[in-house]
Amino acid sequence: MPDPKHLSPFLDWPDDLVLVLASRSPRRAELLTVAGLPFEVCPAGDVESELAASLVEVHADPVAYTVALAEAKARDVSGNKPGRLVLGADTVVVIEGDILEKPCDTEDAIRLLTRLSGRRHTVISAVALVGGAAGQAGVFAHEQTGVEFLRLRRASIERYVATGEPMDKAGAYGIQGYGAMMVRGVQGCYFNVMGLPLARLGELLKEVLA
Numbered sequence: 001m002p003d004p005k006h007l008s009p010f011l012d013w014p015d016d017l018v019l020v021l022a023s024r025s026p027r028r029a030e031l032l033t034v035a036g037l038p039f040e041v042c043p044a045g046d047v048e049s050e051l052a053a054s055l056v057e058v059h060a061d062p063v064a065y066t067v068a069l070a071e072a073k074a075r076d077v078s079g080n081k082p083g084r085l086v087l088g089a090d091t092v093v094v095i096e097g098d099i100l101e102k103p104c105d106t107e108d109a110i111r112l113l114t115r116l117s118g119r120r121h122t123v124i125s126a127v128a129l130v131g132g133a134a135g136q137a138g139v140f141a142h143e144q145t146g147v148e149f150l151r152l153r154r155a156s157i158e159r160y161v162a163t164g165e166p167m168d169k170a171g172a173y174g175i176q177g178y179g180a181m182m183v184r185g186v187q188g189c190y191f192n193v194m195g196l197p198l199a200r201l202g203e204l205l206k207e208v209l210a
Contacts, residue, residue, distance in 0.1 A: 008036035011205055017132075020086040022077035027176065028089060031196045037205075042081065044073035044088065062094045062124055067140050070126040074138065078131040085132030085208070091195045093171030095121040103172045109161045110154075112172040113182075118151035121171070123193045127201050133208045141204045143197035145188035147175070152182060170195075 007013050017038065021029060024043040032039050047069075067090075074088025093100040095115065103109035123145045130138035165179065166172035173179035175186075175193045191198045 006036055007038070008202070010202055011037075012209060013038070014209070017085065017209075020077060020081050020084050022073045022086050022088045025089075025195055027174075027194050028196045031191055031194060031198060035198050035202075039087070042077050042086075044076040047072045047076050062092060062097075062099050062122075063126070063142055063144075065099060066090050066092050066124045066126040067128070067142055070128040071130070071138060071140060074128040074130040078136075081131065083132060085134055086130050087201075088128040088130065089125060089196055091123065091125040091170045091192075093121055093123055095119065100171045102168055102170055103166060106161050106167075109166045109172040110157055113152065113157045113160070113166070114154070116149050116171060116173070117157070118149060120146060120148040123147055123171070125192045125195055125197050127197065127204060129204055129208055139204055139208060141197075141200050143189050143192040143200045145186060145190070145192040147186055147193060148184040149182050150184050 019032070019037055019039040021032060021039045021041050022044045024041070029039070029041060069090035070088045072088070073090065074086045077088070078084070078086040100112055103112055124142060126140065126142040128138055128140045130136065160166065160178055161172070163178055165174050165177050173182060175183055175190070186193065189197050189199060
C-alpha cells in the first residue's frame with residue numbers, strides 16, 4: 001500500500017493504486033519517486049527496436065512517432081498486467097526535422113553530438129497511460145522542450161562519449177549528468193529532457209483519476 005506521507009500532494013491518489021512503469025530507465029524511476037507517485041517497474045519488451053524503423057516511415061511527424069512508441073510500450077506491458085494502470089514513455093531529440101534516437105555505438109554518439117554542437121534542438125517526450133482507470137483505449141500526452149548546446153570541441157566530445165553516459169540516451173546526452181556542462185540554455189520543462197515531463201504526466205493522471 002502507498003505510504004500517505006510520501007504521496008504527491010497534487011493528486012488524489014487511490015489508496016490501493018500502484019502505477020506500473022513500462023520502462024527500464026533509472027531516470028524515469030527516479031523522477032516518479034521524487035514526484036511521490038507509487039510505482040513498480042515492469043519494462044516493455046523490445047518493442048522500440050521492432051517498431052522504430054517502420055514508425056519513422058509512417059510518422060514523419062516526430063510527435064506522432066514518439067506518442068506511438070510510448071503507447072506501444074504501455075500496451076506491451078498492459079497485456080501482462082490486466083486491470084493495472086500502465087505508464088509508457090518515450091523521448092527523442094529532433095533537429096532540422098530529423099529524429100535522433102539512442103546512439104548505436106561510440107562513433108554514432110560522436111556523430112550525434114557533433115551535429116548538436118553549438119545549435120538548438122527540440123526534445124520531445126510522450127507519455128501513455130493504458131489499462132486500469134485509463135481503460136484499454138488509453139490516454140496520451142507529450143511535451144516539447146528547446147535545448148541549446150555550447151560549441152563543443154572534438155576532444156571534449158570524445159572524452160564525454162568515453163564516460164559511457166551518452167550510450168543509452170536519445171541524442172547521446174544526459175542533461176542531469178556530465179552533459180549538463182554542454183547546455184547553454186533550456187526553454188520549457190527540464191524534466192522533459194530527462195525523459196519524463198512530470199507536470200504533463202500529472203495533468204494526465206488527474207484526468208484519469210477524476
